[in-house]
Amino acid sequence: MQNRRIVMNAVDHVELSSAIGAMDRLSERGRTEMIGLRGELERAEIVAPHEVPPDVITMNSRAELLDLDTNERMEFTLVFPDEADIEEGLRINWVFNTQSPKPWIIP
Numbered sequence: 001m002q003n004r005r006i007v008m009n010a011v012d013h014v015e016l017s018s019a020i021g022a023m024d025r026l027s028e029r030g031r032t033e034m035i036g037l038r039g040e041l042e043r044a045e046i047v048a049p050h051e052v053p054p055d056v057i058t059m060n061s062r063a064e065l066l067d068l069d070t071n072e073r074m075e076f077t078l079v080f081p082d083e084a085d086i087e088e089g090l091r092i093n094w095v096f097n098t099q100s101p102k103p104w105i106i107p
Helices: 010-020 028-043
Strands: 007-009 045-047 062-066 073-077
Touching: 007 010, 010 028, 010 045
Parallel strands: 007 045
Antiparallel strands: 062 073
16 A cells, blocks of 8 residues: 555644653553554644645544445544544554545444
8 A cells, every 4th residue: 555645733743642652551452553653643744733734634523434335424533542442443544445545444
C-alpha cells in the first residue's frame, strides 16, 4: 500500500504526541498501536487549525464511510487514544481501495 498524505492540525498533533508518552501503561496490543501512531505522526504535515483542508477529517469529527462493494454506510467519530477502546479491538484501520482514495473501516 502506498503511503497517503497525512495532514493534521497542530493542536491534534500535540495531543496525539503526548498520548504516546502513556504507552507503558498499555497492553502489548495497545503499545503496538501507539508505535504505529508515532510513525504516522512523524510523517504528518502539520498545519494551523484554520488551514486544515475541508476534505481532512480531524480529531473529534464525525464522518460517514461508504463501502463501495455493499453500499453499506457507517458513521464514526475520530477520537483520541484515551477515548478509544483499543483493547477490545474497536479501532479504525485505514486501507485504501485501488479504485478510490476514500478510506474504509476494517473491524
